[in-house]
Amino acid sequence: MNDWITTPLTPALVRGALELEETPQGLLPHRLPARARAQCTDGQLAMAESQASGVRIALRTRATALELDTLPTKRVYVGAPARPDGVYDLLVDGELAAQASVSGGSTLTVDLTNGSIEHTVGTPGTLRFAGLPDHDKTVELWLPHNETTELVALRTDAPVQPLADGNRKVWLHHGSSISHGSDAASPSATWPALAARLGGVDLVNLGFGGSALLDPFTARAMRDTPADLISVKIGINLVNLDLMRLRAFGPAVHGFLDTIREGHPTTPLLVVSPIHCPIHEDTPGPGAFDPASLATGKLSFVATGDPAEVAAGKLTLRVIRDELARIVAQRAADDQHLHYLDGQDLYGEPDFAELPLPDQLHPDAATHLRIGERFAKLAFDGPFAGTGPHTAA
Structure with missing residues (x-):
């Protein structure tokens, strides 16, 4: 006993x-x-x-x-x-x-x-x-x-x-349900948890299912959270909720990054665009549950927007990747610690052919492993290189 x-x-x-x-x-x-x-x-x-x-x-x-x-x-x-x-x-x-x-x-x-x-x-x-x-x-x-x-x-x-503080750097990450861990096998097997373990850092995961929407209160929370490394994965929720148009998107991204920079002026900051998701690559939102799948007791998603409306400012994943790359390139001229990662380098069209998204939106357990390993390689051997002791933000 x-x-x-x-x-x-x-x-x-x-x-x-x-x-x-x-x-x-x-x-x-x-x-x-x-x-x-x-x-x-x-x-x-x-x-x-x-x-x-x-x-x-x-x-x-x-x-x-x-x-x-x-x-x-x-x-x-x-x-x-x-x-x-x-x-x-x-x-x-x-x-x-x-x-x-x-x-x-x-x-x-x-x-x-x-x-x-x-x-x-x-x-x-x-x-x-x-x-x-x-x-x-x-x-x-x-x-x-x-x-x-x-x-x-x-x-x-x-x-x-x-545990004693100060032994590892703190990585603060924000993203959508994919970062939250939807369909991962277990909590230490979400792609951010896997990447954090490979990178030797302490994870603070602000991945919120359905809620990576450039909310100012999320940016302020990140601004006020001590961190040595920061990443933001932006895009999929803005498309599948059909939340804003291109005119609002660019300034909202700038504002989100400006707020983070108020608390972390020189912290390595990585902007990550969406992974490959065929239903929303060229078709805007809103996304919806597939009624045919629901009738069989399964969850699956479809895009219900009209590709012709992209010309009027509706967002698709392809539009968002182009705009994020442009914004980061513009800001990087004055911010040497700001970096961009194309989400399709984590999971692209060839990956979808091998490991398709089961519900057309979220990666399965094997894909979380792949994304985590690739992020660790691209980020912790790249802009996040070096895993010395934690320092106050």
Whole structure:
């Protein structure tokens, strides 16, 4: 029988979150601060930023057993097959050692036909890992990237200490559901998590499903977050939501980058354009759920815009790549730390032929691996080269 030690969950033990909200159950990690959340009432963003992509409990310990009580919130789509429980990844000294899930919890029922969302509160569950190596080690417990997870209690059979700061650079990344980790196998297998491990950096992932929209509050959150390396992946959500026209897009990109630069004037900043996505390469949004796929219980996407409207300023992925390349080239004349990466160098047309997007929009687990490896090579051996100690932004 273990003699459990209960350790309070504090910001020193939780990495990858910008804020920890106290709830009746415990602590809810947020990837946007309260001030930003108050400026947008969109339910999609609220769901996305509260899902713990890149958030992990990180500590040093000799413990051979660990328990974590959490209250997960599961998504349920009306008429679609049940989604699997979120996966927790346990890494010991940087290597995946075990995986587990917490069943039950609260539910968020989404009706795609009318956009309604119903929240039902459940009860916490317990996650347990045993048989860990009996020596001093780094333990990271990555929370599910696709579930909202309230942290209730942490127990171990030996004392724990927070990881020391300053050993690795902090990489701050913002993007869409692809960066959030949609369809990745597990939280440490999203492409940003994979790239961070290969690059030897600490990840703060502000990838928000359906919500990479050049929002000023996101730029301000990035401005105010300490970071040594910054990247922004821009484009797909602007097209599939049909959010703006070319006239607004350019100034919005400039404004987003200007705001980040207010807090990080010389930090390496990488602008990444969209990966290859055939439905939106030359066809504007809005995107929509494919009714034929929904009828079979599957999710798939189609583009519903008219390519002829591109001449009037509607956005496609090809238009966005050209404009981003132009903007970065213009700004780089006065900003030697600003760089551009064509998303098709991460996943292009030949990759789609080999590893197609299962729902026409999101990469599968194997493609996350490919994108993560390519980003690590192109970024950490390029504009992000050098992984010395963290320095304050």
